[in-house]
Amino acid sequence: MQIRGSGPRPLPNSRISAVMFAMFASMASLYVAGRLWQDAQSRVYLIKELDRRTGQGQSAISVDETLKLVDCRQQHKKLAALEMELVVARNKGFVGQYSSETNGTNFSRKRLLVVIGIATGFERKKQRDAVRKSWLATGAVQCAAMKKLELEKGVVARFVIGRSANRGDSADREIDNENWKTNDFIILDNHVEASEEQPKKTKLFLAHAAEAWDAEFYAKINDDVYVNIDALGTMLAAHLDKPRAYIGCMKSGEVFSDKSQKWFEPEWWKFGDGKSYFRHASGEMFVVSRALAKFISINRAILRTYAHDDVSVGSWMIGLNVQHINEGKLCCSSWSSGAVCAAV
Incomplete structure (x- = not known):
């Protein structure tokens, strides 16, 4: 006969141990989850900080x-x-061939050969019209001709101009109206148009072009220079295997310290006792490769400019592993046979 209540009972110590183990497991889970969350937050912060620093050009x-x-x-x-x-x-219900047009961006299309920026000013409409009637495009079919130039030859050409110091005045309105008719401008809204600001304008153009178009090369010319597009394409094709190419009519010359001189350089003392410029391409027309244009775009905030744009661009090449290519066909003022450009 079994007496009621005489069966085996759980020991108090075993019950306490189970409760302690459950508490310990819960705390350990919370600790691990907390550390994982902190690590994730740290990674997010580091990524954002890297993007912020590289985006602002701080280094x-x-x-x-x-x-x-x-x-x-x-x-x-x-x-x-x-x-x-x-x-x-x-x-x-199907997966077709990938279209080249997605959200306005053409990913499958072949990379452009060159983007040409034609430096111009407010009072230079006659020069722009002369360019349009010669090597760029002309008349009512201009937009179609520009598109054909891009598709068939891989060349984009735009006039480059800043804004008036008196923002929104008649000069700005005339450029906006001209661009509405021709659609062949790059208008640098954050740049004030002035002759002494030409080096900054060239830097902003290269930065803008490198961000807006994917091309093998980027070129800057003046609006009084005519270009043989076919000859330019042939010449650039010979340098496609040079990823850091700086191409132009290379020169040097005297640094002028006298304010009365046309080519006066306010920081002449930086060029040493010999007062001679380093090797650089003529400002009439020069070309930089995609890698160099990207470098200028990212580091634009810390790249120093001098009194002249050609010297400024040449200074950015100093210290980089760049191949200086002295191309006689880009000596626009020489009128040599086989020249790519001609200054008028």
């Missing part, structure tokens, strides 16, 4: 690092666009 980075960063971001954008199109295609 100079190498050409190779620059291209890696830019290419990485471009690949992310391409992937996102492809994923969006894939979703749309699946919703329609």
Whole structure:
């Protein structure tokens, strides 16, 4: 006969141990989750800080690092666009061939050969019209001709101009009206148009062009220079294998310290006792490769400018692993046979 209540009972110590183990496991889980969250937040902060610093140009980075960063971001954008199109295609019940047009961006199209910036000013409409009637395009078919130039020859050409010191005045309105008719301007809204600001204007053009167009080369010319597009294409094709090419009519010359001189350089003392400029390309027309244009774009905030744009561009090449190419065909004032350009 079994007496009620005489069966085995759990020991108090075992019950306490189970409760303690459960509490310990819960605390450990909370600790691990907290550390993982902190690590994730730290990674987000570091990524944002890197993007902020590189975006503001607070530190100079190498050409190779620059291209890696830019290419990485471009690949992310391409992937996102492809994923969006894939979703749309699946919703329609099929997956077709990838279209080159997605959100206004052409990813599958071949890279442009060259983007040409034609430096101009408010009072230079006659010169612009002369360019339009010669090598760029003309008349009512101008937009179609510009598109054909881009598609068939891989060349984009735009007039480059800043804004008036009196923002919104008649000079600005005339340029806006002209651009509405021709659609062949790059208007630098954050730049005041002035002859002494030409070096900054050239820097802003190269930065803008490198961001707006994907091309092998980027060129700057003056609006009184005529260009043989076919000859330019042939010449540039010979330098496609040079990733850091700086091409132009290379020269040097005297640094003028006298204010009465036309080519006076306020910081003449920086060029040493010999008062001679370093080797640089003539400002009438020069070309830089894609890598160098990207470098200028990212480091624009810390790149120093001098009194003249050609000297300024040459100074940015000092210290970089750049190949200076002395191309006689870009000596526009020489009128030599086979020349790519001619100054008038």
